[in-house]
Amino acid sequence: MSAKWEFEDINWSLFDPQKMDPETVRIIKAGSVIEHNGSDYGLYLKGVFEGDALLLKEIETWSQDEIKHGKVLAQWVKLADPSYDFEERFKAYVEGFPVDIHAKESIRGSRGAELLTRCMVEIGTSSFYSAVKDATDEPLLKHICTKIAADELRHYKLFYTHYLRYQKQEKIPFRKRLEIALGRLFENEGDELAFSYYTANNEKKPYNRKYYTQLYGKTVYNYYQKIHVDRGMALFCKAVGLSPQGWIHRGLSALAFKVLSSKAKAYARKLGEEQGRA
16 A cells, blocks of 8 residues: 655655646646545544544544645646635635535445445546546656555545445445445536536636536546556445456446546537537
C-alpha cells in the first residue's frame, strides 16, 4: 500500500506551465472541491458508524487524507490559474451540494451497504487519478495524481476490510450487492460531478445537470485507457463477490470501456450541436 505523505512532500518545482492543458485545469478545479469536502463526508460516516471505535479512528484519518487531496489540487490549480479563489468556490459547492452531517443511519440502508458503496467511490477516484496521471504531460500534476491514486487504492482496501466484517453479520445477498454497487456507479451521472464542475469553474449560465454532465464527461471519459478500466473492474468484481479474473471480469471491463468511450463521443457531438445552434 502507499506510503503516508504530506502537503509538504509535493515537489512544487516540477510545475511546467508549457505542458498545461486548459480543460484539464477545469476538471481539476472540480476535483479540488469534491476532495476537500471529505470533512463533511467524514462527519456523515462518523454518525453512521457511531460506536465502532476502530472504524471511527480510520474514518478520521481517511477524512484528513481527502481534505489534503483538495488542498494539493487547489494549489496546483492556483499555479495554473492564479485567479482561482478556492475558498469561495468550495463554499459555493458545499452550499449547493450539502452532505447530511447529522445522519445516524446510512442512506444506503445498512452499514455494510454503506461500506460497499464507499468501495465503489474509491474505485472511481483511484481510476480517475490514474487516468489523469497517464493523460497529462504536466509533470507536477502527474506527480500529484500518482500520490492521490495510491491513497484512494489504500482507502478501497480500508473500506473493503470493514465491509467484509459487516457482511458476516448482514449477509447482503449477491443480487443486492450488485444493485448497490451499480447504483453508486450510475450516480456519477448525478449532480456531484456536474455541480462541482459548475461551481468550481464559476460558470455564469444557470445550472443544468445534463449540460454540465456532458461538459465534464466529454473530457474525463477520454482520459481512460483500457488498463484503467481493467483495474477498476477487477476491484469492482472483488467487492461484489465475483472473481477479479476470468471471463466475467473481461466481459464487464470490455463493456465499461465501450460505454465510457461512447459517452465521450456522444457528449462531444451533442455539445457541438448545441454550439452550432447558438
